Amino acid sequence: MLTRELMGYAALWVLWGNTLLVALAAGKQAFALLARANALRAGRVYGRVVGPEPIAEVCVDQIGRQGAGSSPSVVWHDQTYRSRILGGAIEIEGKGVARVAAADAIVWVDPAQVLEAARCPDSATFNQVHQAARKVKGHARTIVAEVPAGAFVSVRGELRGEGESLEIVLAEPAALFAIDPLRFAGEKSRIVLAYFIPGIILGAAICTIVALHEPVFDSLVSKLGALAAFVFFLLVLPAGTAVRDWLREPHERIVRGKWVAPKPAVNASLADNASRSGAVE
Numbered sequence: 001m002l003t004r005e006l007m008g009y010a011a012l013w014v015l016w017g018n019t020l021l022v023a024l025a026a027g028k029q030a031f032a033l034l035a036r037a038n039a040l041r042a043g044r045v046y047g048r049v050v051g052p053e054p055i056a057e058v059c060v061d062q063i064g065r066q067g068a069g070s071s072p073s074v075v076w077h078d079q080t081y082r083s084r085i086l087g088g089a090i091e092i093e094g095k096g097v098a099r100v101a102a103a104d105a106i107v108w109v110d111p112a113q114v115l116e117a118a119r120c121p122d123s124a125t126f127n128q129v130h131q132a133a134r135k136v137k138g139h140a141r142t143i144v145a146e147v148p149a150g151a152f153v154s155v156r157g158e159l160r161g162e163g164e165s166l167e168i169v170l171a172e173p174a175a176l177f178a179i180d181p182l183r184f185a186g187e188k189s190r191i192v193l194a195y196f197i198p199g200i201i202l203g204a205a206i207c208t209i210v211a212l213h214e215p216v217f218d219s220l221v222s223k224l225g226a227l228a229a230f231v232f233f234l235l236v237l238p239a240g241t242a243v244r245d246w247l248r249e250p251h252e253r254i255v256r257g258k259w260v261a262p263k264p265a266v267n268a269s270l271a272d273n274a275s276r277s278g279a280v281e
Contacts, residue, residue, distance in 0.1 A: 008217040008226060012208055015233050019204040022240035023197045029247045030189040036249065037185035040106065040175050044154040045168050047090035050097060054146035055088035055153065056107045056176045058114060060255050064129060064139040072261040074126070074133045076118070076141075083107035083251040085155075085176050090168065092159065098166040100155060105174035107147065108181055108250040114145045120259045129259070143255060147178045179250070188247055196243055200236055207232050 049055045059082040067073030087102035120126050132139035147153060156171040210225025211217070217226060245254045 004217050015229050019200055022236050026192050026243050030192040033185045033247050034189050037181040041182050043171055044156055045159050046154045047092040049149050049151050050089045050091050051149050054148045056085045056147040058083045058107050058109055058145045058251055060143040062141055064133045066134045072130050074130055074259040076257040081252045096166050098168050100168040103174050106251050107176050109145050109178045111250055111253050117145045118143045118255050118257050123262045151178055153178050203232055
């Protein structure tokens with residue numbers, strides 16, 4: 001016979017099993033990101049991009065569809081992630097200017113740069129996109145984050161030649177970094193390993209201790225602990241998913257996003273003149 005106590009203990013086992021699985025998955029991905037960054041870090045050539053054109057780009061293809069709610073909006077869904085070296089020249093300190101050929105490559109830029117490129121530029125653009133997003137096929141767009149001239153970068157490859165024939169022969173896999181890969185991976189992994197994983201384990205432990213307050217599953221304190229454990233169970237799964245997405249490599253970062261209709265700007269001078277005219281009348 002299933003008693004209240006038996007069901008309560010079973011629920012706590014489920015809570016702990018779920019919490020430990022989330023912690024294990026987060027830890028595994030954090031270490032994988034560190035290993036990936038460390039592997040890509042080897043054999044790099046450092047320099048400054050020269051020339052008027054960007055040397056690399058990160059692209060995210062999205063489909064926008066009309067959002068729900070009273071305010072007009074466009075909800076963006078990621079489709080594909082692409083990055084490539086466009087080709088160009090890099091000034092190597094003490095060596096000269098080296099050419100690098102175009103190629104599909106791993107390109108790491110600051111994630112904030114991709115988010116900035118995804119913003120709605122103005123109300124006219126929003127209106128145009130919103131009209132297309134209302135159709136069945138939605139509105140397709142490509143977010144492009146570039147590595148511009150003047151940026152300091154590192155490229156996985158070998159420096160060959162000299163003088164005007166100086167070039168960077170790309171390694172496999174080809175990669176270009178506008179950020180420090182090991183620092184990027186280290187900061188994110190440290191947050192997950194030092195805060196997120198201990199935090200969810202501590203949260204599960206607190207809920208369990210309160211839920212096991214005597215008399216177990218009968219006192220008010222114990223029932224509140226059981227309720228807290230249930231809420232924690234509902235929250236830890238989406239938290240684990242969010243951390244998984246947060247730990248993705250920058251060239252495959254999930255963007256998504258939502259545009260909401262900009263509020264019409266109020267011309268302060270006209271409003272002030274209108275108010276004064278009304279006062280005179």
